[in-house]
Amino acid sequence: MQNYLALGTAINYGEEVFVRGRIILSCVRQRAERSSDKYVFCNGYLLTGMGQKVFIWQFRDGELNGVSFLDLHFYVHHLVGFRNLAVACDLYRSLSLLRYQEEYKALSLVSRDLRPSAPTPMAAHFLVDGSHLGFILSDEGGNVTLFNYLPETKESMGGERLIIRASINVGSLINSFVRIKGHVSECLVENEGQARETQTCIFATLDGSFGVQVMTMHVPQPAGLNPKGARSARPVSSNSNQQISSARNIVDGNLVFQYLNLSTQDKMDLARKLGTSRYQILDDLIEIHRTITPY
Numbered sequence: 001m002q003n004y005l006a007l008g009t010a011i012n013y014g015e016e017v018f019v020r021g022r023i024i025l026s027c028v029r030q031r032a033e034r035s036s037d038k039y040v041f042c043n044g045y046l047l048t049g050m051g052q053k054v055f056i057w058q059f060r061d062g063e064l065n066g067v068s069f070l071d072l073h074f075y076v077h078h079l080v081g082f083r084n085l086a087v088a089c090d091l092y093r094s095l096s097l098l099r100y101q102e103e104y105k106a107l108s109l110v111s112r113d114l115r116p117s118a119p120t121p122m123a124a125h126f127l128v129d130g131s132h133l134g135f136i137l138s139d140e141g142g143n144v145t146l147f148n149y150l151p152e153t154k155e156s157m158g159g160e161r162l163i164i165r166a167s168i169n170v171g172s173l174i175n176s177f178v179r180i181k182g183h184v185s186e187c188l189v190e191n192e193g194q195a196r197e198t199q200t201c202i203f204a205t206l207d208g209s210f211g212v213q214v215m216t217m218h219v220p221q222p223a224g225l226n227p228k229g230a231r232s233a234r235p236v237s238s239n240s241n242q243q244i245s246s247a248r249n250i251v252d253g254n255l256v257f258q259y260l261n262l263s264t265q266d267k268m269d270l271a272r273k274l275g276t277s278r279y280q281i282l283d284d285l286i287e288i289h290r291t292i293t294p295y
Contacts, residue, residue: 002027004059006046023048023057023064043084043100049076054088056100056107068107072096080177082126085110087135094118095137095162097149111149114161119143125177128199135162136201138174143167144203172205198291212292256285 010021025046045067046057052074056067073096078089086098094113101108119139127134127146135147146166151159179201204210259267259281267278274281 006048008048019051021050025059025064043081043102045100047079047081047086049079049088051075052090054079054086054098054107068100068105070098070107070109072109078121078123080125085126087124087126089121089124089137091120094121094139095124095135095147097135097162111151111156111159111162113137113147114157122173122175123177123203125179125201127201128179130198134165136177138177138203140173142169142171142173144170144174170205170211172207172209174203174205176204177201178203200291256288259285 005026007024007026008021009024010019012019023046046059046064048055048057052072053069054072054076055069057064058067059065072088073090073093075091076088077091080087084100084102086100088096088098090096094115096112097110099108099110100106119141122138122140124135124137127136133149135149137145137147139145144167145164147162148165149159150156150163153163155161156163179199181199200212202210202212259270262270264278267281271278271281
């Protein structure tokens, strides 16, 4: 498999002149010492966003040939591919899920975020946990929202709407996600096929910080911030985004690990209220720590 580096350029002279640009495809000559199992772009094709259109290109005989295209909404500024799927961020219409069918050479819209006044999206990516697939989105409000495609549910309107499963406000503007394999070094698992195929997303923010997306219950209040209210997702207006109010399944990253600082009696009391044992909670914490520790 040949590796390529794709670059896009744009020249804008104002509203009265058409925007010009081009696609530059460079060949990567020097190979890395380690093996690579990543597939570039969408199912081996080049996926580009030009204005409100999304194009599929195929590189053959030294030229880029258009295969298919799709009209979205206003301005597509972010695209991420995963096998034959892709997520697209539109400047005014949030997140869209796309699918490319190679046998029909068709690029189609599967589902999208139908919130009437969603914040402007900044970055998106896929979140994989075994056989489960989610879509993570950051916006200009500092929110991180997790979506699922659930066409069998009533709220999805036959699969047309992406369902919000969780949301949190991180207080920073996230402009990039990187999906990596979760570190699950389970020494007691003899068969490698039994190991959980868990992946996680590391994100970077405009203020120079970075973090990891992982599931995690009570933390102290630094700077007097309410641990619940300060991390709640913030809609554009108070009468919009009703889905966010029922999707509070993401919590602060330091929350669960405070369980380790409790006394033995407090650990047992909390575990009893949750209907489990403290040993099970400790096992879960160890698994979470392994997942978010890539090195």
